Amino acid sequence: MELRHIRYFLAVAEERNVTRAAERLGIGQPPLSQQIHALEDEMGVRLFRRTGHGVVLTEAGEAFAADAKRILHDTRIAVEKAQSAGRGEIGQLNIGFTGSAAFNPVVSKLIRAYRQAYPNVTLTLAEGNTAQLLAYLDERRVDVAFVRLGSQSPAGVQFHHIAIEPMKIVLPATHRLAKKRKIALSDLAEDPFVMLPREASPTLHDVIVGACREAGFEPIAGQQAPQLSSVVNLVAAEFGVSLVPASVCQIRVEGVVYIDALGKPISIRLVLASRIESTPAKTANFLQQASVFAADMS
Template sequence: MELRHIRYFLAVAEERNVTRAAERLGIGQPPLSQQIHALEREMGVRLFRRTGHGVVLTEAGEAFATDAKRLLSDARNAVEKAQSAGRGEIGQLNIGFTGSAAFNPVVSKLIREFRQSFPNVNLSLVEGNTAQLLAYLHDKRLDVAFVRLGSQSPAGVSFHHIATEPMKIVLPASHRLASKKKASLSALADEAFVLLPREASPTLHDVIIGACRDSGFEPILGQQAPQLSSVVNLVAAEFGVSLVPASVCQIQVEGVGYVDIHGATVSIRLALATREDGATAKIANFVSIANQMSAKRPS
């Protein structure tokens, strides 16, 4: 039994006339009658009884019509669902982000616009450091991930530029430079730096070390922090100083001050990472919105 047989049957049942049903279906009356007879032979029951004005359903036909309508509706729904999935309009998208990326307003705006454009896609959010997120991406536990982009790209991963952020100095409130608007990095040559471990966030770590070296000194490595918010808290506890992306200044912890860097341009890039072999319609839609937002932002 094919779906067209069910459509033919329901058309005849609704029109109660084979000729009118054939006109509605756009086929000849003899072929339609043959298809109905073939369906009855396959089922082993009479579905219609002829009258002087057309046909009416038999008891077997009445019973079949109820489920036939449901079957046809289910088939249409299945097709529509498949088409929606093919367009990336349904399903789940697993998104990862680093602690520092979470503070960037571009990230929240991108997620908000995606939710508004594709409200039937469920979003799952996972926070982790760069190394964890890239591993999750490789293992297909994540579909996309917001990470800090370094000079080298892991094999099998594509990066889409999201934003470039200036870095700021974060100091204990008691520090002699905390009240300044700007300070040179060279003024921190004798300070201990609170950093994330390089294996956790290689890009952020390398940007800070590189900026210090470009300013003429090798930074003193002090207490390590498990995540970026912990860096700010440890600085507040006077374990040392550090550099953070400007968006992290939203963390208003008592006992710290944020100061612009004088005499040097130090920045860090935020990117959206995807698997090169993992393109799906949902991922493509997310990346498309990211690219559109990036194109609208001034250089």
């Protein structure tokens, strides 16, 4: 039995006339009659009783009609769901982000716009450092991830530009330079630097070390922190000084100040990572919106 047989049966049942049903279906009356007879033979019951004015359903036909309508309805719903999934309008999108990325205005605006455009896609969020998020991407635990990326690109991953963010110096409020509006990075040559381990966030680590070297000194390695928010807290506890993306200034911790650096601008890239392989529609839609937002912020 095929779906077309069910459609033929319901058309005849609703029209109560084979000729009118054939016209409605756009087929000839003889072929339609043959299909109805074949369906009755396959089921082993008579579905219609012929009258002088057309046909009426038998008791078996009445019983079959109720389920036949449900079958066609369920089939239509299944097709619509498949089409929606194919357009990326339903499903689940898993998004990873570094602690600092969450503070970048592009990220929050992008996620909000995506939710408004695709309200039936469920979003799940996972926080981690860059190394963790790239591993999550490889393990398919996330579909996309906002990360800080340097010059190296892991195999199988593509990166989409989101923003270039300036870096700020963060000092304990008790620091000798805390009341300055701007300071030279070289003024911190004798201070220990609180940083994330390089294996956790190679880009941020290398940006800080590179900026210090360009300023003429090798940074003194201080306490290591698991996340950028922890960097700020450790600076507040006077473990040292650091450099953080400007968006981190939204973390208002008592006992720290954020200061601009004199000289050559120090910046770091924020990118959106995704797998290179065939991209599901829901992920492609998110990447498309990301490219629009990145262009608007350029």
